[in-house]
Amino acid sequence: MSTTLQPASTATEQFALRQRSPVQRVQHLLHSYPAISPFLVLVISFVVFATINPRFASANSLSLVVQQVAVIGALAVGQTLIILTAGIDLSVGAITILSMMVAAKVAEGGGLPGVLAVAVGICLGIGAGLFNGALVTRIKLPPFIVTLGTLSVFTALGLLYSRGQSVQASDLPSLLNWTGESFRIGQFRITTGVVLVAALYVVVGFALANTAWGRHVYAVGDDKEAARLAGIRVDRVLLSVYTVAGAIYGLTAWILIGRAGAASPNAITDANLESITAVVIGGTSLFGGRGALLGTLLGALIVGFFRSGLSLAGVDDQYRVLAVGLLVILAVAVDQWIRKVKA
Amino acid sequence: MTTPVLSARGMVKTFGRVVGLDGVDLDLYPGEVLAIIGDNGAGKSTLIKCLTGALVPDTGQMFIDGQLVHFKRPQDALDAGIETVYQTLAVAPALDIASNLYLGRERRRPGFLGSALRMIDKKGMRRDAGKALADLGIGTLQNMAQPVETLSGGQRQAISVARAATFGSKIIVLDEPTAALGVKESNQVLKMIREVRSRGLPVILISHNMPHVFEVADRIHIQRLGRCAGVVTPQTHTMSEAVAIMTGATTVAETPGRA
Ligand SMILES: Nc1ncnc2c1ncn2[C@@H]1O[C@H](COP(=O)(O)OP(=O)(O)OP(=O)(O)O)[C@@H](O)[C@H]1O
Numbered sequence: 225m226s227t228t229l230q231p232a233s234t235a236t237e238q239f240a241l242r243q244r245s246p247v248q249r250v251q252h253l254l255h256s257y258p259a260i261s262p263f264l265v266l267v268i269s270f271v272v273f274a275t276i277n278p279r280f281a282s283a284n285s286l287s288l289v290v291q292q293v294a295v296i297g298a299l300a301v302g303q304t305l306i307i308l309t310a311g312i313d314l315s316v317g318a319i320t321i322l323s324m325m326v327a328a329k330v331a332e333g334g335g336l337p338g339v340l341a342v343a344v345g346i347c348l349g350i351g352a353g354l355f356n357g358a359l360v361t362r363i364k365l366p367p368f369i370v371t372l373g374t375l376s377v378f379t380a381l382g383l384l385y386s387r388g389q390s391v392q393a394s395d396l397p398s399l400l401n402w403t404g405e406s407f408r409i410g411q412f413r414i415t416t417g418v419v420l421v422a423a424l425y426v427v428v429g430f431a432l433a434n435t436a437w438g439r440h441v442y443a444v445g446d447d448k449e450a451a452r453l454a455g456i457r458v459d460r461v462l463l464s465v466y467t468v469a470g471a472i473y474g475l476t477a478w479i480l481i482g483r484a485g486a487a488s489p490n491a492i493t494d495a496n497l498e499s500i501t502a503v504v505i506g507g508t509s510l511f512g513g514r515g516a517l518l519g520t521l522l523g524a525l526i527v528g529f530f531r532s533g534l535s536l537a538g539v540d541d542q543y544r545v546l547a548v549g550l551l552v553i554l555a556v557a558v559d560q561w562i563r564k565v566k567a
Numbered sequence: 568m569t570t571p572v573l574s575a576r577g578m579v580k581t582f583g584r585v586v587g588l589d590g591v592d593l594d595l596y597p598g599e600v601l602a603i604i605g606d607n608g609a610g611k612s613t614l615i616k617c618l619t620g621a622l623v624p625d626t627g628q629m630f631i632d633g634q635l636v637h638f639k640r641p642q643d644a645l646d647a648g649i650e651t652v653y654q655t656l657a658v659a660p661a662l663d664i665a666s667n668l669y670l671g672r673e674r675r676r677p678g679f680l681g682s683a684l685r686m687i688d689k690k691g692m693r694r695d696a697g698k699a700l701a702d703l704g705i706g707t708l709q710n711m712a713q714p715v716e717t718l719s720g721g722q723r724q725a726i727s728v729a730r731a732a733t734f735g736s737k738i739i740v741l742d743e744p745t746a747a748l749g750v751k752e753s754n755q756v757l758k759m760i761r762e763v764r765s766r767g768l769p770v771i772l773i774s775h776n777m778p779h780v781f782e783v784a785d786r787i788h789i790q791r792l793g794r795c796a797g798v799v800t801p802q803t804h805t806m807s808e809a810v811a812i813m814t815g816a817t818t819v820a821e822t823p824g825r826a
């Protein structure tokens with residue numbers, strides 16, 4: 225009896241599959257590959273900006289876009305990890321500035337050697353990330369509140385420690401400026417900082433997609449209780465995520481020194497919003513558990529394309545701000561829609 | 568009598584002023600299917616959560632093979648070989664079927680990729696997930712890379728059950744595993760329970776479906792208002808007697824059954 229019923233039920237299911245409307249198919253495709261929409265936006269904006277002003281597509285201009293995007297792109301890696309766990313990090317910029325100012329001050333005018341200064345910066349980032357993570361996991365405060373608080377704390381510490389003064393590149397050991405050095409690949413000019421950021425994407429992207437730790441990061445962001453019942457130590461995963469993010473911010477501090485040619489406590493004031501913007505435009509869900517690092521890279525590049533493309537088109541910079549704002553809203557709307565997917 | 572595989576004494580669990588469990592004893596013997604029945608809110612889920620580390624009881628002791636154990640978290644019970652299908656179906660909706668089946672115990676690739684790069688064996692896990700589901704008679708799930716949220720409630724339940732059947736090495740606990748399943752799939756789960764028992768693994772089964780309970784259970788633990796109202800067997804008591812004890816219409820003392 226059951227054998228005679230079986231083919232019928234599978235046939236109905238196949239029928240249901242074929243019944244999907246084109247819109248539903250798009251929804252399913254985006255659900256499986258969330259990086260598709262930022263990729264399309266990137267390609268379209270490239271074509272449009274290159275048509276308006278061919279100089280946009282020149283090797284020079286593209287190299288500049290990549291260099292401009294590098295710092296926010298690196299911070300957005302840490303931000304992606306935290307957002308994947310359904311958290312948010314408002315202290316990205318503050319941690320980066322604090323790490324950078326301490327690394328620069330300890331090395332200033334023949335202080336500590338460059339290697340140690342870089343290590344100090346990264347360790348400080350790790351410490352700050354660990355502090356955020358401990359508040360989130362031990363005291364069980366929402367990440368938004370924790371990082372809103374530490375945003376002020378770390379900003380103040382950075383300003384107090386540096387007495388609000390910048391350190392010029394000329395006063396720093398050459399290793400700290402190394403991330404700003406550039407070389408040519410064909411027509412393109414690449415800085416070592418950009419290479420470091422690329423390596424960061426490869427390493428973290430690999431860990432997220434191919435290791436058990438990566439699976440656990442997604443699972444914790446997706447459904448904390450389900451992850452716990454499956455035997456995942458949720459608090460450990462969260463703590464590791466905030467710590468790794470802190471290490472990334474510490475590393476980015478080094479890249480920022482090279483990029484800016486100085487260590488200034490007033491640099492990257494918009495880092496929080498810009499890194500979150502890159503993550504969201506990249507298709508990672510603010511509700512956690514969904515998204516990919518590749519999307520974040522695309523998101524950061526999209527923002528860079530808009531900046532360069534609109535300025536080359538001779539348009540007021542406020543139009544970039546406006547366009548990026550609309551993109552964020554669009555991206556979140558698409559995410560909401562994708563999440564309603566049904567078989 | 569043989570030592571129970573699992574034995575719990577005086578389990579108490581309160582939620583603020585709500586008493587979920589009020590001093591419950593439970594014994595599970597090797598190779599048996601122990602059913603737990605009871606009305607909604609009788610404390611069945613709370614009881615098995617305390618046994619599987621999902622909740623920590625306020626007081627009470629637990630023994631595995633006669634050894635005192637303290638489960639502080641689900642991981643501890645999993646390490647002891649106790650697999651559970653929770654009523655709320657602990658699955659991560661955005662993760663795919665294979666990832667859910669292996670969640671928390673991902674398998675690494677052999678060789679350098681696995682040991683040094685810690686790469687997980689996605690292909691192998693997908694293949695074996697497909698096999699595990701096919702063993703359960705769930706043939707309709709073809710694509711192991713499909714996210715769980717696109718599945719029906721019954722299909723999700725099948726994944727939870729497959730997970731428990733695959734990894735259980737000591738005890739399998741099922742909290743209403745057939746609630747969302749169709750007739751054919753329910754029968755597959757009952758068949759799975761018998762297979763697990765024939766492997767010598769004991770099973771704790773919570774169900775509201777009395778015919779199912781009387782079909783597979785060796786003994787029946789009746790839970791009522793946070794307490795154990797008695798333990799009966801399908802041989803000594805009829806279905807209506809068990810239900811009468813469960814609802815408080817009678818007691819085990821008044822209805823000793825045929826034994
Ligand atoms: N997390 C919780 N917080 C507060 N009260 C709870 C919690 N979990 C269970 N309870 C209470 O404990 C009692 C027992 O609940 P439990 O879930 O164990 O019942 P159950 O026998 O599994 O019922 P059902 O057949 O509906 O699944 C109920 O009164 C319930 O309201």
Ligand SMILES: [Mg+2]
Pocket residue numbers: 611612613654742
């Ligand atoms: Mg229950």
